[in-house]
Structure formats: C-alpha cells, structure tokens
Amino acid sequence: MIDVTLESVSKRFPRAGDTAAVDDVDLRIGAGEFFTLLGPSGCGKTTTLRMVAGFYFPSSGRIRFGAEDVTNRPPNKRDTGMVFQNYALFPHLSVAQNVAYGLKIRKVGRAESRRRIDEALGQVHLAGYGDRRIDQLSGGQQQRVALARALVIRPRTLLLDEPLSNLDAKLREETRVEIRRIQKESGTTALYVTHDQAEAMAMSDRIAVMESGRVRQVGTPQEIYHRPATAFVARFIGRSNVLDLPVVTVGPERVTVALPGGSEVPVAAPADHGLTAGATALVSVRPEHITLTSATDEGALTGRVTELEFTGMATNLLIDVAGEPVQVAAIDVPAGLGVGDQVGLSLPPERMWVVGA
Ligand code: ATP
Numbered sequence: 364m365i366d367v368t369l370e371s372v373s374k375r376f377p378r379a380g381d382t383a384a385v386d387d388v389d390l391r392i393g394a395g396e397f398f399t400l401l402g403p404s405g406c407g408k409t410t411t412l413r414m415v416a417g418f419y420f421p422s423s424g425r426i427r428f429g430a431e432d433v434t435n436r437p438p439n440k441r442d443t444g445m446v447f448q449n450y451a452l453f454p455h456l457s458v459a460q461n462v463a464y465g466l467k468i469r470k471v472g473r474a475e476s477r478r479r480i481d482e483a484l485g486q487v488h489l490a491g492y493g494d495r496r497i498d499q500l501s502g503g504q505q506q507r508v509a510l511a512r513a514l515v516i517r518p519r520t521l522l523l524d525e526p527l528s529n530l531d532a533k534l535r536e537e538t539r540v541e542i543r544r545i546q547k548e549s550g551t552t553a554l555y556v557t558h559d560q561a562e563a564m565a566m567s568d569r570i571a572v573m574e575s576g577r578v579r580q581v582g583t584p585q586e587i588y589h590r591p592a593t594a595f596v597a598r599f600i601g602r603s604n605v606l607d608l609p610v611v612t613v614g615p616e617r618v619t620v621a622l623p624g625g626s627e628v629p630v631a632a633p634a635d636h637g638l639t640a641g642a643t644a645l646v647s648v649r650p651e652h653i654t655l656t657s658a659t660d661e662g663a664l665t666g667r668v669t670e671l672e673f674t675g676m677a678t679n680l681l682i683d684v685a686g687e688p689v690q691v692a693a694i695d696v697p698a699g700l701g702v703g704d705q706v707g708l709s710l711p712p713e714r715m716w717v718v719g720a
Pocket residue numbers: 376379384402403404405406407408409410411558
C-alpha cells in the first residue's frame with residue numbers, strides 16, 4: 364500500500380489561454396484510502412486524475428507514489444489500474460481475455476495468469492463468467508469486468524473516472540457499494556472522479572471538492588457536509604441556504620449574527636473567520652435543519668411560502684423571508700399549507716455555520 368502526493372501541481376494546455384485547467388493543487392491521498400475528486404463539469408477533476416495516471420504531465424509541480432517521484436514517468440511504468448466511464452473493454456474478446464490483457468503485457472506465465480484471473484473475477488463476484496462474451500453482459504457486469512481487469516495486475520493505485528455514469532440509478536447505487544467493498548478488500552489506494560455528490564459521500568473516506576481548477580476543501584464526507592468551507596461547497600454538497608447576516612459580536616470560533624426579524628443567535632465559525640462587528644457573514648444552514656412553526660409564535664421568524672413540492676420523503680418549500688428566499692425540507696407540514704401562506708421558521712443555531720465567500 365502506498366500513499367500518493369501531489370505537490371503544487373498545475374496543468375496548462377497549449378492554446379487554452381492563460382487559465383490553468385488545474386491550478387496549484389496540493390493533495391495527499393493516504394495508503395489504502397478511497398479518495399474522491401468531486402466538482403462540477405470542467406473543474407479539473409479528470410485532468411488531475413490523468414496526471415496521476417501519466418496520460419498528462421503537469422506543467423509544474425511534483426507527483427509521488429510513496430517516496431518515488433513519478434511526475435514524468437509514462438503510464439505503463441506507474442503500476443496503476445484504470446477504470447473508465449465507457450468501460451473501454453474489447454467487445455470481441457471474452458471476459459477472461461479482457462481481464463488477461465494487463466497480464467499479457469507484463470508477460471505473466473499461463474498458470475499464474477489463470478490463477479489471478481480467477482481470483483480477480485471472484486473479487487468482483489463474476490466467478491464462472493470467464494468464457495462469456497462482453498456483449499452478453501449487463502452494463503453493471505461490464506463495469507465489474509473493467510474493475511477486475513484493473514485489479515488483476517495488482518496495481519499500486521486504482522484510478523476510476525466516473526465509472527458509474529453509464530449505469531441506471533439503481534445499478535449505480537448497487538455498484539458503488541461493490542466498488543467500495545472491492546477497494547477495501549484489495550487495500551489498493553483509490554482515486555475516484557465524480558460530479559455526483561451523493562456518490563462521493565457514500566463511497567469516500569475523504570473528498571476534495573474542486574472548483575475552477577482549484578481544491579476548495581478536503582475532508583471526510585461528514586466534515587464537508589457539516590462544515591463546508593465556502594458558499595460554493597455548501598451549495599454543491601447537498602443543498603444549502605447561504606444567508607447574508609449582519610455580525611453583532613465576534614469570538615474566536617463563534618460569531619453572533621442578527622436574523623431577519625431581529626433576534627440574535629451565536630453560530631460556529633472557522634478559527635480564521637476574520638469577521639468584525641458590523642460586517643456581513645455568510646451563514647450556511649441546510650433546508651432539512653430548519654423546522655416550520657406557527658407564524659403566530661412569539662418572536663418566530665416568519666415568511667411566505669412561494670413554492671411547495673412534495674417529494675415523498677419530504678416536502679421542499681421555498682419561503683420568502685423579508686425578500687430572501689429560504690429553502691426548507693420538512694418531513695411534516697401543517698395540513699392544507701399552500702403557496703401564499705405565512706409560516707414561522709425555526710433556525711437551529713447549532714446547525715448554522717459561517718462559510719467563506
Ligand atoms: P468533466 O466532469 O466534464 O469531465 P472535469 O472536472 O473532469 O470535467 P477536465 O476535463 O479536467 O474537467 O477539464 C478542466 C478544464 O481543462 C476544462 O476547462 C477543459 O475544457 C480543459 N481541458 C481539458 N482537457 C483539455 C485539452 N486536452 N486541451 C485543452 N483544454 C483541455
């Protein structure tokens with residue numbers, strides 16, 4: 364098991380102007396860790412993964428596997444297993460022949476190859492499928508063959524680029540559990556690319572959230588969900604309200620802000636929040652943490668329902684609070700509540716968190 368380190372890695376493409384596709388990225392992926400690059404389309408995830416694989420070389424910075432500097436080493440000298448969105452299998456070859464591909468290139472002997480192919484197919488729960496043709500398999504099974512092909516060479520790192528994108532919603536959920544299990548069993552350090560935050564949260568030990576070529580935050584799914592560093596991260600992971608609230612007093616890891624309507628609440632803030640009294644804080648609060656109360660409750664924050672959507676698990680509401688739209692996801696709503704009605708809102712200070720711009 365080895366760790367993977369990126370030190371000030373940037374990538375500029377010729378003819379792509381001055382903007383860097385990947386801009387000064389520092390990351391350390393622990394040995395055996397399942398680490399995900401998450402972000403919207405075009406944020407630089409795939410380019411980062413491709414530099415770790417060796418398909419692109421960085422314009423500047425270093426990449427290390429353990430203590431070894433692999434920055435300018437070609438892909439076939441890095442011992443990485445790759446899994447792609449489109450599987451990249453050979454359709455005219457059998458499952459076993461596909462899995463055998465990397466072993467052939469490495470000139471592994473016949474008996475040893477057979478043993479390792481059986482082992483890899485067992486790992487992905489496809490024992491006995493060796494003689495099947497690729498086009499006789501479902502999408503999910505094809506993706507597991509691709510995973511077996513990557514694992515059979517016993518790579519030092521497993522690199523996966525949106526491997527579930529071509530599967531339907533249910534199969535995606537099943538296969539993500541499988542991939543996570545197989546990665547943990549094999550102990551291989553994994554770097555995973557996705558734009559799907561639910562997938563990233565469910566699978567990863569840690570996540571790096573990227574925006575415009577830069578890493579905005581690295582943390583466990585829980586840290587990123589409960590303590591988003593910026594308004595972008597708060598909105599990209601799940602849904603979030605990011606409210607502009609005036610700061611009344613400041614403390615080391617806490618600021619007191621005034622809610623619309625006047626009541627003052629203390630909320631947690633990062634140690635380096637840099638806010639002063641009179642400034643405006645950006646405060647994140649998740650729709651599912653806000654509860655509806657009666658509009659007539661004394662001191663309640665009130666607003667008018669402008670949208671209401673029943674999703675089965677919850678009712679999503681958009682509430683206009685003094686001109687500011689606030690999203691609420693409520694499990695229970697008062698019977699007969701509709702668009703135009705006044706409601707009270709209770710914002711829990713312990714669930715509110717100051718974010719950066
Ligand atoms: P997606 O989820 O859509 O694949 P991504 O986050 O993986 O997006 P990248 O594919 O890494 O993003 O692209 C990052 C930026 O670099 C984009 O602006 C893209 O247009 C640009 N880019 C990527 N590859 C090249 C290339 N070969 N030549 C020029 N520009 C490129």
